[in-house]
Amino acid sequence: MSQLQVNQSHVSTFQPTTTEGRALTVQKLLRMGFLAVTLLLLIPAGAILAVLVFEGAPGMSWDFLTTPPRQGGAAGGISTALVGTVWLTATALGLALPLGVAAAIYLSEYARDNWLTRTINVAIVNLAGVPSIVHALFGVGAFVYFLQFGKSILAAGSTLAVMTLPVVIVSTRESLQAVPQSFRDACWNMGATRWQTIWRIVLPNSGSGILTGLILVVCRAVGETAPIMFTGAVFLRQMYPNSLDDKCMALSLHLYNVSTQVQDVPDHIPFTVALTLVMVVMSMNSVAIYFRMKLRGKKKW
Amino acid sequence: MVTSPAQTGPAGSRVSATNVDTLLAIRNLTISYGDKVALKDVTLDVKRNDIFGIIGPANAGKTSFLRSLNRMDEFVHTMKVDGDIQFAGRDLTTVRNLYALRRMIGVVFPLPVGLPLSIYNNVALAPRLAGRVKKADLDVIVERCLRRAALWDEVKDRLNSLGSLLSGGQQQRLTIARALSQEPQLLLLDEFSIAVDPVTTMRIEEVLKELKNEMTIILVTNLVQQARRLANRTAFFLGGSCIEINETEKLFSGGATDQRTVDYLEGRFG
Numbered sequence: 001m002s003q004l005q006v007n008q009s010h011v012s013t014f015q016p017t018t019t020e021g022r023a024l025t026v027q028k029l030l031r032m033g034f035l036a037v038t039l040l041l042l043i044p045a046g047a048i049l050a051v052l053v054f055e056g057a058p059g060m061s062w063d064f065l066t067t068p069p070r071q072g073g074a075a076g077g078i079s080t081a082l083v084g085t086v087w088l089t090a091t092a093l094g095l096a097l098p099l100g101v102a103a104a105i106y107l108s109e110y111a112r113d114n115w116l117t118r119t120i121n122v123a124i125v126n127l128a129g130v131p132s133i134v135h136a137l138f139g140v141g142a143f144v145y146f147l148q149f150g151k152s153i154l155a156a157g158s159t160l161a162v163m164t165l166p167v168v169i170v171s172t173r174e175s176l177q178a179v180p181q182s183f184r185d186a187c188w189n190m191g192a193t194r195w196q197t198i199w200r201i202v203l204p205n206s207g208s209g210i211l212t213g214l215i216l217v218v219c220r221a222v223g224e225t226a227p228i229m230f231t232g233a234v235f236l237r238q239m240y241p242n243s244l245d246d247k248c249m250a251l252s253l254h255l256y257n258v259s260t261q262v263q264d265v266p267d268h269i270p271f272t273v274a275l276t277l278v279m280v281v282m283s284m285n286s287v288a289i290y291f292r293m294k295l296r297g298k299k300k301w
Numbered sequence: 302m303v304t305s306p307a308q309t310g311p312a313g314s315r316v317s318a319t320n321v322d323t324l325l326a327i328r329n330l331t332i333s334y335g336d337k338v339a340l341k342d343v344t345l346d347v348k349r350n351d352i353f354g355i356i357g358p359a360n361a362g363k364t365s366f367l368r369s370l371n372r373m374d375e376f377v378h379t380m381k382v383d384g385d386i387q388f389a390g391r392d393l394t395t396v397r398n399l400y401a402l403r404r405m406i407g408v409v410f411p412l413p414v415g416l417p418l419s420i421y422n423n424v425a426l427a428p429r430l431a432g433r434v435k436k437a438d439l440d441v442i443v444e445r446c447l448r449r450a451a452l453w454d455e456v457k458d459r460l461n462s463l464g465s466l467l468s469g470g471q472q473q474r475l476t477i478a479r480a481l482s483q484e485p486q487l488l489l490l491d492e493f494s495i496a497v498d499p500v501t502t503m504r505i506e507e508v509l510k511e512l513k514n515e516m517t518i519i520l521v522t523n524l525v526q527q528a529r530r531l532a533n534r535t536a537f538f539l540g541g542s543c544i545e546i547n548e549t550e551k552l553f554s555g556g557a558t559d560q561r562t563v564d565y566l567e568g569r570f571g
Contacts, residue, residue: 183414187426188403191427191431301466
């Protein structure tokens with residue numbers, strides 16, 4: 001106790017000086033400011049969801065999801081659009097996964113740091129910035145006409161894949177780079193080839209990260225309208241697609257149509273379509289989150 | 302690679318071939334990364350079943366030296382190796398199958414590298430890469446290597462747990478066990494005791510003393526006394542040059558000829 005009292009004479013040392021006081025005030029204000037901005041971001045997200053649920057939920061039903069649209073979407077459901085979106089997404093994913101991962105493996109594990117690699121990296125970054133409508137025109141020229149896929153799921157899926165590839169490559173490369181270099185060194189010193197190292201050590205430890213990134217990227221593609229409207233998605237189709245050569249409907253394009261192109265659409269239908277689209281994206285996101293949690297839970301080094 | 306004319310005789314006759322006891326004959330080795338020279342004009346021999354110590358402060362070129370021995374310049378694109386390295390009488394530049402070469406050379410790093418595999422798979426990895434897949438064979442190899450690295454008793458009941466989650470000292474012994482699983486002729490140890498507690502260090506040192514009956518060891522260390530305890534011969538590297546090489550005992554008992562070596566051994570710098 002006496003010790004404490006003795007020490008009290010030093011307490012004045014901890015009184016903030018003017019400079020310290022100012023620094024503390026600034027720090028407090030900034031913290032509040034940053035918090036406010038962060039909370040502001042929640043408003044649009046929350047508002048969008050609230051409006052969609054409020055306006056769209058009453059129209060949502062099993063029937064709506066499982067019957068094809070009629071009268072240009074003014075009546076009936078959205079089943080063919082929903083299924084079409086799944087086809088398009090799966091095609092895009094199926095193409096972007098092997099190509100993107102292969103390119104990322106090359107860039108991360110094999111490429112030397114020379115002008116070619118640097119050029120490729122710049123190209124990837126620039127490609128990621130190309131507007132989707134430009135990708136759409138490229139898709140028409142390259143896939144529909146030049147490769148003669150015709151207007152089809154294959155052409156639309158390929159266009160979506162090309163559009164998402166740069167982002168897939170970047171996110172995959174980051175997952176690969178997250179595996180410590182010392183693991184590669186250890187393997188090489190044991191007489192492993194680059195591929196043996198990649199196959200046994202690098203990929204098993206970056207797989208979940210790659211998959212997470214991939215899903216996040218592809219769900220952005222789900223909502224894209226421009227790249228598919230000239231390459232494979234159609235205004236109305238009451239049959240489910242049977243093959244990659246078929247045309248199909250898509251939720252994003254259908255939403256555009258029922259909102260602006262078709263007359264006499266009941267007020268709730270665009271909202272219900274939008275709600276469905278958001279739910280598709282969110283369910284894919286939750287798969288990605290699941291993978292990420294699994295990845296975090298299993299700390300391996 | 303440039304071979305110094307002074308060191309090579311007529312075609313076919315090689316420096317090291319004259320002496321079967323020499324595992325490594327190195328002549329005029331120069332290593333550079335871009336414009337930066339890491340090691341300059343090093344010439345030395347390493348005898349079979351010796352522990353060859355290399356001491357010296359940071360940036361002396363010790364690690365680069367080790368890297369050149371198993372041709373890691375293949376993976377480090379900027380690394381350039383000049384000079385003549387003969388391993389078991391074979392000029393390293395003529396070796397096409399670098400993977401076989403690296404299997405003959407085990408490496409232990411400054412910081413332990415437990416691969417994110419099970420303890421068992423860590424040790425079984427090198428034999429598997431070499432094509433040995435029979436479970437019974439692997440079981441034998443894994444147990445033998447872990448025993449020799451003085452780790453078996455601590456991990457024998459949990460061979461399936463992750464090697465990368467062992468403690469630092471255990472991981473370093475796991476790294477040694479992994480290096481031994483290659484049945485190397487040459488074991489390179491790069492400051493292995495940096496992240497290891499003193500007790501584990503002493504245990505590993507005991508292991509090394511036994512291992513030298515079966516293989517040649519190059520021990521890079523920043524602990525001068527460790528070189529004294531273990532090495533038959535010791536080289537002192539400084540700033541990318543090899544200053545002095547001698548029998549360890551001579552070096553430590555006043556036989557050092559270069560003032561810089563004397564200063565370093567007495568702890569006046571570095």
